Every structure is written in structure tokens, then in C-alpha cells.
Amino acid sequence: MLASCQVICWVGILFLFSLVLSTWCECCTYSAVSPLPWQSELNSFLWTIKRDPPSYFFGTIHVPYTRVWDFIPENSKKAFQQSHIVYFELDLTDPYTISALTSCQLLPQGENLQDVLPRDIYRRLKRHLEYVKLMMPSWMTPDQRGKGLYADYLFNAIAGNWERKRPVWVMLMVNSLTEVDIKSRGVPVLDLYLAQEAERLRKQTGAVEKVEEQCHPLNGLNFSQVIFALNQTLLQQESLRAGSFQIPYTTEDLIKHYNCGDLSSIIFNHDTSQVPNFINATLPAHERITAQEIDSYFRQELIYKRNERMGRRVKELLEEYPDKSFFFAFGAGMWLR
């Protein structure tokens, strides 16, 4: 349990925050369904940049907003409402962002996964996706069906074009095709919800990152590393199917920790990079080395380099518009170094 947690904010000047979370968090684990009465006074994922007018950093999370909204303190919501300009990592409401992400994930023209992957991996991938497609109707909730969300539609929306995707993106896709994750589809994730709210409230919005900056580092993993990652992901899913495996960090854990204001770095760094962790004590030595290489590659590319880049842009914005109040909504994991 974190007694006090020093969070170093990377925005040029170093801010040092001390958060005392331990007692609160212990209580919170017993009360995961309704917000605590004193929660409105807690400053969980909001940091203020003291200037006039003030600006804010807010740590978001990539889960359905309905699961966390009631736990977000009033002061954070008020800061959002009072800010003139809201910045996100990516502009998720811009159709260009979505189409650029989609095309960045595709294999070069004329290539298919079947040509690229080792035969065994391709066969297991195909079999796993057939299983997911078969199971999907039973994974969906009555609520989802009530909203007109159909299993076929959802499967196609997530996995429709899988044979044309780069292996690293197929790996991430397979990771997000579990029962728990499917059940949470159809409600906007918190960052998207804030973007929609910002639009509705006619705030000026922007993004500090370009799609390519998020996408290219993932495409930069080399072939043997990607095959290793995909193989491990399939092994996990296969043992999940066989009922012999529990995924170590689920969305449920993530939600619980977020609602408790628990900035546990393992879990949130995991969410931030959106990349699974393959380091596993039971792996043979040479495979453990590959897992560690992948982990440090992602840390370098998706956490450290990205923080520096985003920090630079934040600083430029604050300097360029000294009379505006900014609300920067970035993944909560970004705040822990």
C-alpha cells in the first residue's frame, strides 16, 4: 500500500506532490460500488498549475466512463468546466485520427498475415478468433443488446480486417477480445467522454500527440519480438479458454485502483502503454530475456520519450497562451515516474 507517493510532474519545472492515500484506499476496497461521502474533497487525479488563471492536469483512464464518473471528485469536474481549452493525448473526436490510426495498423499493400506469420501461429490465431466470434453473443450483456449492439457488428468493428493488420496490432487486438473487455464496449471510455463533453460545452480542444507518434513505436518492434509477443498472447488466451489461467491485471482491477486514487505504477503504466506485460517467472531464461527487451523497448518509446515530447508541448502551450486556463487530460499512468 502506498503511504505517500511522490509524483514527479514532467512539465519543465518539477512539481513534487505527496499524496496520502493509504487509509482511504483500504476503506475504498470495501465500498467499490458507491462513492464515499468525503470523496468530494479528495484531490485524486487532479493537479493544479498555479498561475492566473490556473491550469490543470487530470489523469484519465481508458475504461467506460460510467464505471468511474461517480468517483471523480467535484473539484476535478469543476476544473474541467471552468477551463477554456481542453487538451488530450490524441484528438479522438477527429475522424482523421481514427482513419490515420487504422491505416497505420495495416500491413504494406498486398501483404496478408498468412504470408507473414509462422504457420503454427497463424493457425492458432485463426482458431482463437473463430472461438471469440462464436462466444461473443453470449459475452454481451442484456444492456448492450438493449442498445442495439450486435455481436456480429461488434466483432467486425474490432476484428473484421484482422488478416490485413500488422502482427503487433493483432496481438493488442487479441488482448482486448476477452469477455470482460467485450462487456464494457458500447459506453465511451473516460477520455472519449471528456472529449465529447468538451465539444458539447463548446470548449476549444486540441491534442499534444500525432497519431504517427503513438503508432510508429509499436510498428518498430522487430519481427522476432513481435512473434514472441503474439505467441505469448495466444498461449495466455489458450489457457484462459482451457480454464487454467487468470489474467493478472484485468480491467476490473484497473477500475478499482483508479476509483481508490491508488497510483500503483505497475498497473497504470500498463494501461498507459496499452501493452501487455510478458515478463513471467515461469518462462525459460532466453524467453525471459526477450520479454524484458520488449518491456524496456516499450518503456523507452511509449513512456519516457513520449513524456518528454508531451511535456515540451504542454510547456509551449502554457507559455504561448498565458491568459488561458488549460485542462490537460492524459492517461493516469503518465503521472508516475
Ligand SMILES: *[C@@H]1O[C@H](CO)[C@@H](O)[C@H](O)[C@H]1NC(C)=O
Ligand atoms: C530483434 O532485436 C533483438 C534485441 O535488440 C535482437 O537480439 C534480435 O536479433 C533482433 N531480431 C531480428 C530478427 O532482427
Ligand SMILES: *[C@@H]1O[C@H](CO)[C@@H](O)[C@H](O)[C@H]1NC(C)=O
Ligand atoms: C511459442 O511459445 C512456446 C512456449 O514458450 C514455444 O515452445 C513455441 O516454440 C513458441 N512457438 C513459436 C512459433 O515461436
Ligand SMILES: *[C@@H]1O[C@H](CO)[C@@H](O)[C@H](O)[C@H]1NC(C)=O
Ligand atoms: C507464463 O508462461 C507460461 C509458459 O509460456 C504460461 O503457461 C503461463 O500461463 C504464463 N503465465 C502468465 C501469468 O503469463
